[in-house]
Amino acid sequence: MSVATGTKPQVDRIEPGPLAAAPRGRLVAVVAVLGGTALIAAHATLYGYWLIDDAAITFAYSRDVADGFGPVLQPGAAPVEGFSNPTWMILLALAKLAGLFDHGTLFGVSDQILFPKVLALACCLGVLVLFHSGAKTLSRRPALVTFAAGAALAATPSFVIWCFSGLENSFYALTVAALAVLLLRAVQAGHLLGHRVAAGAGLIAVLAALTRPDGVIYAGAYAITVALFLKRDVLGRSVRAVLVSVAAFAGPYGAYLVFRWFEFGRLVPNTAVAKGQEPPTLDDLAAPGQIVEYAGWLVVAVAVACLATLLVRPSRLRTGLIALLVPFGLAVVAFIVLEYDWMGQLRFATPVWTLGAFGGAIVVVEALAAARLRGRIALAGLLAVALLSSVNGLYAQGTAYRANAKTAMCLVAERDAHAVNGFADILKLPGSAQVGLIDLGGTSLGSRIRVLDLAGLGDKPIADYLHRADLPGLRNYVFTLAKPEMITFIGSWPETLQFDQDPRFARDYVPIFVNGPTGNMTVDSRNQVSYHVRRDLAAPAELTELRAYAKKTLPPVLELNKTAGLRGCAPIRPGGKAG
Numbered sequence: 001m002s003v004a005t006g007t008k009p010q011v012d013r014i015e016p017g018p019l020a021a022a023p024r025g026r027l028v029a030v031v032a033v034l035g036g037t038a039l040i041a042a043h044a045t046l047y048g049y050w051l052i053d054d055a056a057i058t059f060a061y062s063r064d065v066a067d068g069f070g071p072v073l074q075p076g077a078a079p080v081e082g083f084s085n086p087t088w089m090i091l092l093a094l095a096k097l098a099g100l101f102d103h104g105t106l107f108g109v110s111d112q113i114l115f116p117k118v119l120a121l122a123c124c125l126g127v128l129v130l131f132h133s134g135a136k137t138l139s140r141r142p143a144l145v146t147f148a149a150g151a152a153l154a155a156t157p158s159f160v161i162w163c164f165s166g167l168e169n170s171f172y173a174l175t176v177a178a179l180a181v182l183l184l185r186a187v188q189a190g191h192l193l194g195h196r197v198a199a200g201a202g203l204i205a206v207l208a209a210l211t212r213p214d215g216v217i218y219a220g221a222y223a224i225t226v227a228l229f230l231k232r233d234v235l236g237r238s239v240r241a242v243l244v245s246v247a248a249f250a251g252p253y254g255a256y257l258v259f260r261w262f263e264f265g266r267l268v269p270n271t272a273v274a275k276g277q278e279p280p281t282l283d284d285l286a287a288p289g290q291i292v293e294y295a296g297w298l299v300v301a302v303a304v305a306c307l308a309t310l311l312v313r314p315s316r317l318r319t320g321l322i323a324l325l326v327p328f329g330l331a332v333v334a335f336i337v338l339e340y341d342w343m344g345q346l347r348f349a350t351p352v353w354t355l356g357a358f359g360g361a362i363v364v365v366e367a368l369a370a371a372r373l374r375g376r377i378a379l380a381g382l383l384a385v386a387l388l389s390s391v392n393g394l395y396a397q398g399t400a401y402r403a404n405a406k407t408a409m410c411l412v413a414e415r416d417a418h419a420v421n422g423f424a425d426i427l428k429l430p431g432s433a434q435v436g437l438i439d440l441g442g443t444s445l446g447s448r449i450r451v452l453d454l455a456g457l458g459d460k461p462i463a464d465y466l467h468r469a470d471l472p473g474l475r476n477y478v479f480t481l482a483k484p485e486m487i488t489f490i491g492s493w494p495e496t497l498q499f500d501q502d503p504r505f506a507r508d509y510v511p512i513f514v515n516g517p518t519g520n521m522t523v524d525s526r527n528q529v530s531y532h533v534r535r536d537l538a539a540p541a542e543l544t545e546l547r548a549y550a551k552k553t554l555p556p557v558l559e560l561n562k563t564a565g566l567r568g569c570a571p572i573r574p575g576g577k578a579g
Contacts, residue, residue: 025143032143033128036150040124043154044164046402049113049410049568052343055166056409056441056572057457058083059112062092063102063445071263073444073458074451081260082440082458084269087211088168091119102571110571112409112445116166123170124153124163127177131358134181137188138320141365148361155391157398158294158346159353166409168211169350175208176351177358179218180327183225187323188316192229198222198241202248209253213272214334214348218327219249225326229319265460274456274463280337287336291349294397295356296390302383303360306367317366321359328355343406345397402566407490410569412439413576415557416488417446419531421575422549423486423512424449427537434484438493448575452484454497471498479504487532494530510535510543513550515558527558 060073061083069075071089073082083089092115095101101115128150135142153159163170179201186197201222208215222245226238261267292300311318331351338348364383368376420435420443429449436452437443444451444458454474456463465474474497478484487499487509494500509532516528531550538546560567570576 028143029132029146032147032150033125033132036128036147036154037121037125039151039154040160040163041121043157043160043398044117044121046398047161047164047405048566049109050405050566051113051116051166051409053407053409053412053439053441054343054457055116056112056412056445058085058089058168059092059102059116059166059409059441060444062089062096065089065093066096066102073440073453074447077450078460079263080458080460081264081266081269082271082453084213084271085168085211086256087207088171091171092116095119104571110568112571113166113568117164120163120170123174126174127153127354130174130177130181131361134184134324134358135362137185138317138362139366141369145358145361145365148365149357152357152360153353155394156295156353156357157394157401158349159357161345161398161401162347162350167347169347172208172211172215173350173354175204175211175215176218176327176331177354179204179208179221180324180355180358183221183326184320184323187225187229188320192226193234193237193241195241195244198245199248202245202250203252205249206252209249210256213269214338216253217330217334219246219253221327221330224330225323228322228326270460270463271457273467275339276467276469277339284336288332290346291332291335291352291356294346294349294393296386296393299383299386299390302379302386303356303363306363306379307359309367310363310370321363324355324359324362328352328359331355345401405565407439408561408565408567409442409445409572410567411557411561411565412442413446413569413572414442415529415554415561417443417572418557418576419513419550419554420486420488421446421448422553423531423533423546426542426545426549427485427533429485429537434482434486436478436482436484436487438488438490442572445572446574446576449485452478452482454478454487454489454493475499475502475504479508483534485534485537489530491528505532508535509533510538512543512546513554515554527561529554529558 057073061071064070064072064075067075070079071081071083072079092101095115096103100106101111103111105111106114128146131149132142132146135145139145159169159173163173182197182200182204183192186192186194191197202219205215205219205221208218223242226242230238257267260269264270266273307321310321331354335348335352341347368379371379416437416439420437424433424435431449433449434452435443435447435449436454438453438455440451440453440455440458451458452462453459454462456466461477462474465471465477478487479502489499494505499505512531512533514530516530533543533546
């Protein structure tokens, strides 16, 4: 028989065990990943529906691959590798086959705009998932590391602009992150020499190399990592593991090189020939300074100081950081080697931002955790000052780009493709007629006649002339062999290609519309355009009609570009034209 005592019975407190903590840990991880992804998405919305016109070149190839015409710029055109991102092109072709891309609209937005941005966001989500997977091997605070890295990427206009530009940057970031995390986890688990890790590193490097030409550099990441942790008693095993990785890379990549040679007649993309990548010079060693200046020298200095303090004493953390520094170092080397890019905003720095954000988040979080109270307060204060300075600079970068975004796909489609189609209809030109032009993407998607790429990306002979800096040969090819029915220029390209100095241009072509500087009046380079038709095709009556059509349709597009450069457009189809 129990006796009432008037006191509450004692209840033992149950501490959460591993099973109870696991769901909570997963929830925190999900919140960190989704929170970082949401920040990236929020920043991406600031650039509206803008996609860079060069992305539409890949769109055109993916359309024709999906439609069964093969890797060509337009149906029936000769095979020329005018793209340098085969994996991205294939992803878009698969999306078209699935009805998600180049079919119309999704939620009232052209799927040519929406789907690449959604795919980019999915890649960014994947990057943060990988970050969390890697952070678990280095830090007791993987969710904090993941969210901090996501916030750092979201704050970097260069990363967000190019990941959501329609180009391959987001998938490139995903492949580089996957390689870094694979090596990191393998080193931490002591499985670096496993054949599955070796083969995985080689296969991921293949994806990187087929996403961007400079991605081939990551084929060396596994071998370098093995060399850094080499032990004499496992030398033979280390060599075999490296050979496995090399074979895993060389097989698929070599197969694509064979395909490239037989399909396109080159061992490198046609774009690389046209752009004329040259060996780096000593002056190029200063290129990383651009990244430091962009991010803010103080925040970089704080991260480097944190890294140095963590590398002083041997630990699992130090081992992991060394492994992570291998792909990061290769990303920096690739940035040094690559030529200057006219698109701006450090387009080729995407892998540096990706791995820099991950590594920076790790070293800052762990340095704060390892410091004593006074040191933690001092480091937190210095970090706050550094971040404030950095965010101000990054905000200015993003604001400047929104006000002056580089050539938009929609602008080119509305300005050039629609105009060319209208001119071709007036002249009753067949589909085999050609227009020589500079902005290739939107026009290749929307023109009903053939495009002749005067910048060489999509034309093999012109790429060769540009590579040799043979401008007279280029003009001879245009005026005597190609003889395009129309030519359109933007900006200073007539001077760059020296068409303005060649009497045959004025002799053989007559202007339809010219919007350029006159007297004391200046014109934004984005709106400095000219359209010309071959003299033998335009009788006086037709020339009058061409000029009336141009005067009616082009000025509104050019005026809209001044104030709405981030706008979208209707799905781009061959034959579309202004009303």
